[in-house]
Amino acid sequence: MPKTETKHNLLKIGSELIYKNGYNNTGIQEILNEADVPKGSFYFYFQSKEDFGLQVLDLYQEFLFDRMNQRFEDYSLSPLDRIKKFFDDFMDYFSKNHCTGGCPVGNLAQEMGDINSAFREKMSEIFEKMKENIKYCLKEAQVKNHISGTINTNDYAEFIINSWEGALIKMKLSKSTDALSIFDGIVFKDLLK
Amino acid sequence: MPKTETKHNLLKIGSELIYKNGYNNTGIQEILNEADVPKGSFYFYFQSKEDFGLQVLDLYQEFLFDRMNQRFEDYSLSPLDRIKKFFDDFMDYFSKNHCTGGCPVGNLAQEMGDINSAFREKMSEIFEKMKENIKYCLKEAQVKNHISGTINTNDYAEFIINSWEGALIKMKLSKSTDALSIFDGIVFKDLLK
Numbered sequence: 001m002p003k004t005e006t007k008h009n010l011l012k013i014g015s016e017l018i019y020k021n022g023y024n025n026t027g028i029q030e031i032l033n034e035a036d037v038p039k040g041s042f043y044f045y046f047q048s049k050e051d052f053g054l055q056v057l058d059l060y061q062e063f064l065f066d067r068m069n070q071r072f073e074d075y076s077l078s079p080l081d082r083i084k085k086f087f088d089d090f091m092d093y094f095s096k097n098h099c100t101g102g103c104p105v106g107n108l109a110q111e112m113g114d115i116n117s118a119f120r121e122k123m124s125e126i127f128e129k130m131k132e133n134i135k136y137c138l139k140e141a142q143v144k145n146h147i148s149g150t151i152n153t154n155d156y157a158e159f160i161i162n163s164w165e166g167a168l169i170k171m172k173l174s175k176s177t178d179a180l181s182i183f184d185g186i187v188f189k190d191l192l193k
Numbered sequence: 194m195p196k197t198e199t200k201h202n203l204l205k206i207g208s209e210l211i212y213k214n215g216y217n218n219t220g221i222q223e224i225l226n227e228a229d230v231p232k233g234s235f236y237f238y239f240q241s242k243e244d245f246g247l248q249v250l251d252l253y254q255e256f257l258f259d260r261m262n263q264r265f266e267d268y269s270l271s272p273l274d275r276i277k278k279f280f281d282d283f284m285d286y287f288s289k290n291h292c293t294g295g296c297p298v299g300n301l302a303q304e305m306g307d308i309n310s311a312f313r314e315k316m317s318e319i320f321e322k323m324k325e326n327i328k329y330c331l332k333e334a335q336v337k338n339h340i341s342g343t344i345n346t347n348d349y350a351e352f353i354i355n356s357w358e359g360a361l362i363k364m365k366l367s368k369s370t371d372a373l374s375i376f377d378g379i380v381f382k383d384l385l386k
Contacts, residue, residue: 163360173320
């Protein structure tokens with residue numbers, strides 16, 4: 001297998017293991033075994049486990065912003081519907097996925113937020129980028145008079161993302177998408193007006 | 194040290210280690226070392242690590258509902274202020290605590306929600322009990338015409354808890370209570386009316 005392909009394979013397998021079991025509970029050896037890559041070759045591809053973890057985060061954000069752009073660049077939708085559809089897509093995904101996993105970035109924020117500043121920095125950038133996208137739609141919704149002009153779009157964008165992350169925790173616990181439906185109803189019917 | 198005291202000490206030390214490092218990253222040996230209890234005596238006090246973890250959750254909920262009752266039984270406050278003060282207390286705590294740790298129950302829900310049904314059951318009970326307390330205050334607020342009678346108090350109580358849990362993730366990441374202030378402003382000024 002060419003070097004870049006092996007590297008990508010390690011990242012893909014590692015991201016799945018980390019998503020399922022957490023970063024600290026995923027061993028380098030386990031990743032190499034799953035990928036069928038010879039023992040000891042990990043450091044040929046990555047400087048350290050941290051370097052690997054940060055590249056896994058890059059893989060997550062690539063997926064996330066692909067999904068986000070698909071919805072957020074669909075100008076046939078109203079600005080609020082772009083935001084709503086983005087979350088609805090994930091709700092569909094979790095319905096099919098038996099409500100497992102949650103948000104990889106939220107999970108790592110929970111696990112690594114107190115202990116690793118490099119993770120913290122990268123995850124903060126991801127949250128910030130998500131927030132800016134939502135804020136942009138909220139501003140457009142204000143210009144189009146779909147929501148009140150008095151809404152602080154920055155705070156609302158942040159609140160929406162955080163509330164979604166919290167709803168995902170409850171989903172994992174209850175094994176039901178009820179918390180996501182409640183999020184959807186309250187945010188898009190009661191809050192954004 | 195008497196048996197019950199040793200047991201309580203193990204639970205207290207274990208709860209701090211689990212809060213800091215997670216359940217899976219906390220070893221029985223580490224707890225025994227910290228508690229200065231002889232190797233091998235763990236199973237004299239607990240049936241298994243799972244049994245230990247579930248008793249740690251009981252310790253957390255005892256603390257949590259003590260704090261909750263202090264505020265929720267203070268009838269000098271309006272029903273909404275009872276809810277608000279409960280969260281404000283934790284905001285003060287996290288300000289002093291350099292925004293670390295987050296909610297022990299939320300952290301464990303994230304970590305254990307997919308992999309352990311006994312944890313899931315106990316944590317669901319804790320979330321349910323919190324929800325019922327908040328719902329009760331919201332109903333009282335409706336009776337007193339402080340909030341709209343059309344609000345679904347069950348869904349709002351659930352949404353408030355989940356949004357708080359999500360704000361705590363962001364707090365851990367940003368090392369700032371801004372996400373908690375935003376939660377406070379949007380929930381108590383914009384949503385509950």
